[in-house]
Every structure is written in structure tokens, then in C-alpha cells.
Amino acid sequence: LPGExxxxxxxxxxxxxxxxxxxMHVAGSDYPRHQVNPRGLEWWDEVAxxxxxxxxxxxxxxxxxxxxxQKEIAASPSYEQLPKxxxxxxxxxxxxxxxxxxxxxxxDFYFAGCDAFLxxxxxxxxDWCVEDCTGGQRDDRAAAFLGGYESVRALxxxxxxxxxxMQRAGAFRFWLSRLWDLHQPREAALLKAHDPSxxxxxxxxxxxxxx
Numbered sequence: 001l002p003g004e005x006x007x008x009x010x011x012x013x014x015x016x017x018x019x020x021x022x023x024m025h026v027a028g029s030d031y032p033r034h035q036v037n038p039r040g041l042e043w044w045d046e047v048a049x050x051x052x053x054x055x056x057x058x059x060x061x062x063x064x065x066x067x068x069x070q071k072e073i074a075a076s077p078s079y080e081q082l083p084k085x086x087x088x089x090x091x092x093x094x095x096x097x098x099x100x101x102x103x104x105x106x107x108d109f110y111f112a113g114c115d116a117f118l119x120x121x122x123x124x125x126x127d128w129c130v131e132d133c134t135g136g137q138r139d140d141r142a143a144a145f146l147g148g149y150e151s152v153r154a155l156x157x158x159x160x161x162x163x164x165x166m167q168r169a170g171a172f173r174f175w176l177s178r179l180w181d182l183h184q185p186r187e188a189a190l191l192k193a194h195d196p197s198x199x200x201x202x203x204x205x206x207x208x209x210x211x
Contacts, residue, residue, distance in 0.1 A: 003097035003104035011144040014128050016103045017096060018148030021088070021124060024106075025117045026153055028086035037089055037113035039173055041074055047180050054183040059200070066172045066203065073165045079116070081158035087120040088112055092127045118159045121149060122170035126202055135201035135210070168206045175199035 006013060036042070048067050052060045073079055088095075088109060095108040129141035149155075155163075178196035204210045 001097050001105035001107070003099040003102070005094045005096065006098050007093065009093060009128050009141065010101065011140055012101050013098055013103070014141040015144040015148035016101070017091070017124060017128055018145040018150075019152055020103055020106060021091060021120060022149040022152035024088065025083075025085060025120070029083070031086055035086075035113045037087065037111075037115040037119075039089065039111055039177055040113070040115055041070060044070070044173065044176055047176060051176060051179045051183060055179065062200070062203070063176070066168065066207075069165075070169050070172060073162065073169070078158045078162055081156065082116040082118050082162065083156060083159070084116050085114060086112060087115045087117060089115065089120060089123060091120065091124050116166070117153075118155075118162060118166045119169060121146075121159075122163065122166035123173075125167055126170045126174075126199075130202060132198070135198070135205045137205075164206065168203060171199050171203035171206055175203055 009017075044067060048063050052063050055063070088106070088111075090108060090111045091106065095106060096103060097105045097107075125137070125142055125145060129138050129145055130136065131138060146155075175196055178194050178199060181194070182196055201210065
């Protein structure tokens with residue numbers, strides 16, 4: 001594919017990614033086969049106690065608290081109402097290519113599965129629309145991303161209500177998986193360990209613990 005990954009996406013690029021994600025969701029909404037998100041709640045519940053033995057007491061407390069919150073959300077009537085289907089689940093900046101402002105491709109569907117579309121949206125917001133140095137959201141990018149998405153598929157009332165919780169879920173998922181890769185390394189030629197603290201910072205911002 002032509003193009004390159006962007007490190008500092010423009011507002012226009014964020015809008016384009018939002019549009020493209022919505023098209024993927026619409027296209028896959030009636031796909032008959034089902035594969036559970038391999039890094040969803042069941043995996044979190046299995047891995048968090050293992051990782052918890054390798055981190056500080058403060059981090060362990062955060063793991064326990066956030067996992068309990070996400071279980072509560074997943075059991076709520078609002079969560080049941082969320083539209084679901086195939087999701088990319090890992091659409092970070094390095095999994096898309098741009099030629100200028102033109103999106104030329106989206107790839108790396110290794111962690112794809114079926115989940116709430118809102119989780120996919122949250123994962124994107126937490127990468128495309130944050131300041132890397134602070135973990136805070138860039139409102140201009142987020143508005144563009146969501147505007148692009150909703151130009152194709154409007155969010156439901158339940159999705160609007162649970163967006164903050166799903167952004168926490170997205171941050172928790174990647175904090176947990178990076179802790180897992182750091183403390184439980186496995187042989188994999190293409191596996192590159194990432195800094196867990198980045199998503200811990202984003203999660204704490206979303207929880208209101210960091211200004």
C-alpha cells in the first residue's frame with residue numbers, strides 16, 4: 001500500500017478515519033459469523049490477577065477498581081443496547097496509512113473480533129485524539145473523528161451515554177495488555193513491547209485522577 005503512518009494526525013485525517021471506521025461497522029453489521037473479542041472482558045478478568053502480582057500497590061488498586069467498574073458497565077441495561085458486530089479493536093495510527101490527507105489503507109486485523117462498535121470508537125479516540133505527552137484528549141481531533149463517524153452512522157442514545165466508560169475500557173485494555181507483554185513476555189518475532197505507562201496515564205485522566 002502507498003502512504004505512511006502519521007504520528008501527529010490532522011483534524012482532517014481524524015475525520016477521515018472516523019468515516020472509514022463507520023463504513024467498516026455498517027458493512028459488517030449483518031455478518032453472520034461471530035468471534036469473541038480476544039482481548040475483551042473475559043481476558044481482562046483472567047489476566048488482571050496475574051499482572052497484579054507484578055505491579056505496585058497503587059497500580060494493583062487501579063487494576064481492581066477499573067475491572068470492577070467495567071464489569072458493572074458490561075452488566076448494565078445500557079450496555080445491552082449497544083450496537084455490536086465485527087470490530088478492528090486495534091486501529092491505532094500505526095495501523096493506517098495516509099498519502100497526504102488521503103487514507104490509503106487500514107491493516108493489522110490480528111485482534112479483530114465481535115464487540116460493541118463503541119469500543120472500537122473509544123480505542124481510536126484514545127490514540128488518534130490524545131496528546132501523547134499528557135494523555136489528555138484533543139477536543140478538535142475528537143470532534144472531527146466523531147463528526148466523520150456520524151456522517152456515516154449516527155450514535156445511539158446508549159452509545160452517547162456510555163462513551164466515557166468505553167474510553168476507559170479502551171485505555172484499560174491496552175494498559176493491561178502492555179503490562180502483560182512486559183511482565184509475561186513470550187517468544188514472537190513480531191512482538192514489540194510498548195510502554196504500559198502511556199495508557200495508565202490516559203486511564204487516570206479519563207477517571208479524573210489527573211488534571
